[in-house]
Amino acid sequence: MGRIHPSHADHELELKSFEKTYKCKGCKEPGFGSRYRCELCDYDLHKECMFPSTTTDHDFFENSTFKFFVQPPQNCSCAKCQRYCDACGKPIKGFVYHDEKNGWDLHPCCRNLPSKLRVDDVKFDLCDKVLSKCLWCNKKNREGTVSGVRGWTYVSKCNELHFHVNCATEMALEGWDKGTYNDDYSLALQKVELPIQRHNRNQRNGNKFIRMVKIFFKTIAAILLGDPTITLTCLLVEFLAN
Known part of the structure; x- marks a missing residue:
């Protein structure tokens, strides 16, 4: 049974599993194995990006409150303002959990x-x-x-x-x-x-x-x-x- 996701409202996404890599259209990070997919649009989402939490925390960050954003919060698009995931150290390009108080960022999969x-x-x-x-x-x-x-x-x-x-x-x-x-x-x-x-x-x-x-x-x-x-x-x- 397919599900609609706000980032791809035109078609339902179905849970699929293939032995090949893909790029998640949500967080823009690689994935493999199972994913939620629209065959018509070649659109894939990690499970974590398909079902994000509005807010979350992480044991590694005391008193943290991470909010889910579909785009990384920033004042401008210059390289200096580029945000990076505190877990893997790679740039944030799409879906992200962001702690506004401390400026921390986590990819949806990295927060796991x-x-x-x-x-x-x-x-x-x-x-x-x-x-x-x-x-x-x-x-x-x-x-x-x-x-x-x-x-x-x-x-x-x-x-x-x-x-x-x-x-x-x-x-x-x-x-x-x-x-x-x-x-x-x-x-x-x-x-x-x-x-x-x-x-x-x-x-x-x-x-x-x-x-x-x-x-x-x-x-x-x-x-x-x-x-x-x-x-x-x-x-x-x-x-x-x-």
Whole structure:
């Protein structure tokens, strides 16, 4: 059964699922998997953009009240006034949750990032301070972000594992577009072979760490790309396979 959305009032949008990427017409950010779609107009919306909340908050921001806007609030359209998501550090181009008091901004999908995450026996906290290099891209700051809005990082309780949340998105999109999603994850994880060797003394522990990293990235990518159903699927597949 289709639903009407104010941003596309001429036709109903139906819940679809395809194994290809798309660009959400609401927040202008990429997505994959399930989406609300109008075939006639090639119009897609993330589930989070299809059903936004009028107001929301986030555990990471104390006493915050984010209001939903279909366009980023700004005084003018110059580059200096460009708004950036405080979660991923990327520009805000469409739908956004904005805290008027503090000037914070979140993409609709980014606001779903949990402040705490546990993968196997490893606990991660969401952090807005860059303390060390990301274990994936080997950089402190993500490319494409701006000074003052560096994007969030998940940091393990032991403070040895640091992952930019946006690295998961880029890795997932690259693998998905090539049509070899699962294989690309295994190949891409070779990038963190050296850090893994430093943290693990034997092959058994190394394999466990690789598995943990795979689950972590799949979980975060599913949230940021607007298909949380994949999150549960990824977790179940990984845990049942081991």
